[in-house]
Amino acid sequence: xxxxxxxxxxDFSKWYNEIVQKADLADYSPVRGCMVIKPxxxxxxxxxxxxxxxxxxxxxxxxxxxxxxxxxxxxxxxxEHVEGFSPELAVVTHGGGAELEEPLVVRPTSETIIGxxxxxxxxxxxxxxxxxxQWANVVRWELRTRLFLRTTEFxxxxxxxxxxxxxxxxxxxxxxxxxxxxxxxxxxxxPVLPGRKSESEKFAGAVASYTIEAxxxxxxxxxxxxxxxxxQNFAKAFDIQFLDESNVLQYAWTxxxxxxxxxxxxxxxxxxxxxxxxxxxxxxxxxxVIVPIWRKDSERAAVLDAGRQVKQRLASxxxxxxxxxxxxxxxxxxxxWEMRGVPLRIEIGPRDIENQNVMVAxxxxxxxxxxxxxxxxAIEAQIPELLEAIQLAxxxxxxxxxxxxxxxxxxxxxxxxxxxxxxxxxxxAGNIEDEARLKDETxxxxxxxxxxxxxxxxxxxxxxxxxxxxxxxxxxx
RNA sequence: CGGGGCGUAGCGCAGCUUGGUUAGCGCGCACGGUUUGGGUCCGUGAGGCCGUCGGUUCAAAUCCGACCGCCCCGACCA
Numbered sequence: 001x002x003x004x005x006x007x008x009x010x011d012f013s014k015w016y017n018e019i020v021q022k023a024d025l026a027d028y029s030p031v032r033g034c035m036v037i038k039p040x041x042x043x044x045x046x047x048x049x050x051x052x053x054x055x056x057x058x059x060x061x062x063x064x065x066x067x068x069x070x071x072x073x074x075x076x077x078x079x080e081h082v083e084g085f086s087p088e089l090a091v092v093t094h095g096g097g098a099e100l101e102e103p104l105v106v107r108p109t110s111e112t113i114i115g116x117x118x119x120x121x122x123x124x125x126x127x128x129x130x131x132x133x134q135w136a137n138v139v140r141w142e143l144r145t146r147l148f149l150r151t152t153e154f155x156x157x158x159x160x161x162x163x164x165x166x167x168x169x170x171x172x173x174x175x176x177x178x179x180x181x182x183x184x185x186x187x188x189x190x191p192v193l194p195g196r197k198s199e200s201e202k203f204a205g206a207v208a209s210y211t212i213e214a215x216x217x218x219x220x221x222x223x224x225x226x227x228x229x230x231x232q233n234f235a236k237a238f239d240i241q242f243l244d245e246s247n248v249l250q251y252a253w254t255x256x257x258x259x260x261x262x263x264x265x266x267x268x269x270x271x272x273x274x275x276x277x278x279x280x281x282x283x284x285x286x287x288x289v290i291v292p293i294w295r296k297d298s299e300r301a302a303v304l305d306a307g308r309q310v311k312q313r314l315a316s317x318x319x320x321x322x323x324x325x326x327x328x329x330x331x332x333x334x335x336x337w338e339m340r341g342v343p344l345r346i347e348i349g350p351r352d353i354e355n356q357n358v359m360v361a362x363x364x365x366x367x368x369x370x371x372x373x374x375x376x377x378a379i380e381a382q383i384p385e386l387l388e389a390i391q392l393a394x395x396x397x398x399x400x401x402x403x404x405x406x407x408x409x410x411x412x413x414x415x416x417x418x419x420x421x422x423x424x425x426x427x428x429a430g431n432i433e434d435e436a437r438l439k440d441e442t443x444x445x446x447x448x449x450x451x452x453x454x455x456x457x458x459x460x461x462x463x464x465x466x467x468x469x470x471x472x473x474x475x476x477x
Numbered sequence: 478c479g480g481g482g483c484g485u486a487g488c489g490c491a492g493c494u495u496g497g498u499u500a501g502c503g504c505g506c507a508c509g510g511u512u513u514g515g516g517u518c519c520g521u522g523a524g525g526c527c528g529u530c531g532g533u534u535c536a537a538a539u540c541c542g543a544c545c546g547c548c549c550c551g552a553c554c555a
Contacts, residue, residue: 010549032547084555109555143478143553150554203555211555226555258555293514331515349514359514
């Protein structure tokens, strides 16, 4: 594996683009910055969708769908919100062959239109909480794009909730942050740092934004999911009011939270290697691929039959495919599935049938060390276990990488050095101006103020003033 | 919008400096055979308005100009 910490960022881009291409995840579209997600890439997104959706349902959320078009005036109702998003809006000015009276914005996010609907739906404290999620596409006209990480249009889910009290809304915000962190760690095997966004990095219109930050293989930070406490800002802008138990008119407290197709990019950049994609077993659309091997036509039937039997025995336990393609050598197939990141490969040939075993190869351990013989009788017991072992192994590897590239620093000089090869962790009491200075001088930003704090007091790494919190600093995507 | 690179077959590229046969190579694709335990090998074949427009010239992929587009690095980015 090439070391991207010391190399140019062009090299990392090249490596990343190659994996996306080799693994057959996505393609460029005729429209600049818009990505075509190919079938295999989409199955990966479906896995992410399913795992997240399961968690949303388990926390009492339901799905709904809101329109793609939002009247421009809706965005203008929340001043910070429109200010934050206006540079990146796609605006529809014509429809039905005529100029529209009011331009329509292609949603960059849906707080406004959902806020408008919630105002109609919420009258009483009995209507609360409203816990709705939508799976949708959004458009943000970014100047510079990157497959999966920042595309003009992307798929995501956005949850929007309304609550009767501030405490409930704050609790919801943190609960969903926790859902994201849990998903990232347990399913995507990506270690993340949950924390609060700094003032300058928070969502336009939020009271507080929370994030899970992951470290990519070049030491840069990727915001992998966000959860916002919106206070009463949007409720006031859209008149989301209700009568409480004592017949007093109150503004609701709202939250929003989202995770996007960017997660696919995060998986690539966290686990991928020179050979291609490496997928965590829990997310892999295909967890095990069986490659049949035969030399003579006379062996073909028996080998395929054995392959089908193995597939059938495993099918109820995991996602398994048998590669029956004609005209490709086993070596070619190995390579093909390795590029696609399939965690386990089972090879079955005449020798294996004779010895009543199968050759199993781990994607996360290339070469001979990743190969082992498993008795045919033990596959139901051992293959799922192996997948769990891989899931754990790649997570631990990612944790080890990240932790060895986070430096605790207590001087600005050390911070500058640390963010060149990873994250820095230091006391922070800076304001927006200090953050701007930090970015100018180091290209790094406050990635988050972690939920887990060491306690005690220190001196701000930039200004030297007293500080009560530590922050994570790094360069971001 | 600034800096750099590049537009030639589906993909990756050579040819351009010094204009001149029918524009080439690798991969991929189609067909036939051969092979299959780490990307088999051989043969045959299909596939091109050389980014667009204009200029110079007897003659332009090649020289000149303009434009368009793409990639990378910045700026921008909850």
